[in-house]
Amino acid sequence: MPPRTRATAVPAAPPPLAADLVDGLKRLKLSTVRRLAPEVLATAKVQRWAPEEVLRTLIDAEITARDESNQANRLKAAAFPVVKTLDEFKVQASSIPQATFDYLSAGEWIAKAENLCLVGPAGTGKTHLLIALGHAAVVAGHRVRYLSAAELVEQLYRGLADNSVGQVIDTLLRNDLVIVDEIGFAPLDDTGTQLLFRFVAAAYERRALGIASHWPFEQWGRFLPEHVTATSLLDRLLHHATVVVTEGESFRMLEARTRTTRSRP
Numbered sequence: 001m002p003p004r005t006r007a008t009a010v011p012a013a014p015p016p017l018a019a020d021l022v023d024g025l026k027r028l029k030l031s032t033v034r035r036l037a038p039e040v041l042a043t044a045k046v047q048r049w050a051p052e053e054v055l056r057t058l059i060d061a062e063i064t065a066r067d068e069s070n071q072a073n074r075l076k077a078a079a080f081p082v083v084k085t086l087d088e089f090k091v092q093a094s095s096i097p098q099a100t101f102d103y104l105s106a107g108e109w110i111a112k113a114e115n116l117c118l119v120g121p122a123g124t125g126k127t128h129l130l131i132a133l134g135h136a137a138v139v140a141g142h143r144v145r146y147l148s149a150a151e152l153v154e155q156l157y158r159g160l161a162d163n164s165v166g167q168v169i170d171t172l173l174r175n176d177l178v179i180v181d182e183i184g185f186a187p188l189d190d191t192g193t194q195l196l197f198r199f200v201a202a203a204y205e206r207r208a209l210g211i212a213s214h215w216p217f218e219q220w221g222r223f224l225p226e227h228v229t230a231t232s233l234l235d236r237l238l239h240h241a242t243v244v245v246t247e248g249e250s251f252r253m254l255e256a257r258t259r260t261t262r263s264r265p
Contacts, residue, residue, distance in 0.1 A: 014042035032065040033058045071138060078144040084131040094125045095247045104133055104242065107140055110177050110208040115237055118212040120246030126212035130179050133210065142176040149183040149196075156195040165195065169202045176208060183213040187223040194226070197233045204236040211237070216245075 017025075017037055025034040037058060044054045091101045103109070104116060116133070118126040134144045147155070152172075159168035172178055188196065203209050215222060217234055224230035 014038040030062055032062045036061050074138045074143060075135070078134060078138055078146055080131050080134060080146050082131065084128050084135060086132045086136050089125065089128055089132050095120075096125065096129070096244055100242065100244060104129075105136060107133075107137055107142070109242060110137055110142055113205055113208050113240070115208060115241035116210040117217075117237065117241050117243045118210075118246060119216055119243070120214065122214055124246035126214075126246055127181055130181060130210050130212055134177060134179050137177050143174065144177045144179065145172055145175040146179040146181065148181050148185075150186060152180055152199065153188065153192050153195060156199060157192070160191070160195065165198065169199050172199070173203055173207050177210060178203065178207060179210040181212050183211055184215040184220065184223045188225070190226050190229075193224045193229050193233075196224075197229050200233050200236050205240065209237065 015038060016022075017034070021037075022034060025031075025037075040054060040057055040061075043049070044057075049057075086105050089101075091098055109116065116130075118129065120126060131146065134146055137144050155168055155172075156165055159165035200209070213220075217238070220230055220234065221227060224233070
């Protein structure tokens with residue numbers, strides 16, 4: 001005779017909410033409260049929670065769920081090309097002073113509508129730092145948008161074609177921080193320079209900008225052909241700005257050389 005097995009009791013499902021409560025929570029768009037309320041109420045009944053504790057538990061759960069959803073939406077809207085965080089950034093291996101890194105990481109410059117300008121050779125951490133700061137800003141509750149300079153100018157050109165440049169700029173400046181990477185990778189014509197100036201001028205003292213370029217500022221004439229406009233653009237960009245000049249060997253080249261060394265017999 002096979003041995004008898006003891007039956008395992010299956011916990012009873014908590015009773016569902018009354019239909020009128022479900023309808024009311026739907027109208028108020030309290031989806032997390034609606035989902036958790038039956039279990040919370042059943043637990044509260046067994047453990048004899050005070051009414052305030054029931055309410056607090058449900059409100060905290062709803063707030064947490066909304067915060068997570070809003071953060072996910074802000075991250076998606078930021079359009080970062082990759083995920084980079086400040087924890088991953090190797091400050092000691094970079095040319096960025098620790099005090100400067102700490103100031104930027106705190107994010108106060110974003111609330112003050114100040115700018116961050118990173119200039120230096122390729123591979124010295126500019127893009128990583130910009131994306132990581134943008135990611136931290138999203139987590140802190142800010143709205144962020146990342147674009148390459150080419151993408152920004154392309155959007156502005158499309159706005160010029162249908163007479164909506166002002167609307168394109170206003171839409172971008174609904175964000176608390178706009179990151180423009182890779183400035184100077186391709187030269188601009190006079191129209192492109194004017195459009196870029198219009199964007200920077202509109203953002204001036206209204207929104208924080210984070211920019212990166214491998215060209216020192218005194219060499220921006222290489223890709224901004226109109227001298228007066230280039231000077232005016234830099235004047236507004238640098239007036240309230242933290243300027244960081246990165247230097248040293250490319251992290252990517254160093255990592256590639258390290259991998260090659262390790263792979264040798």
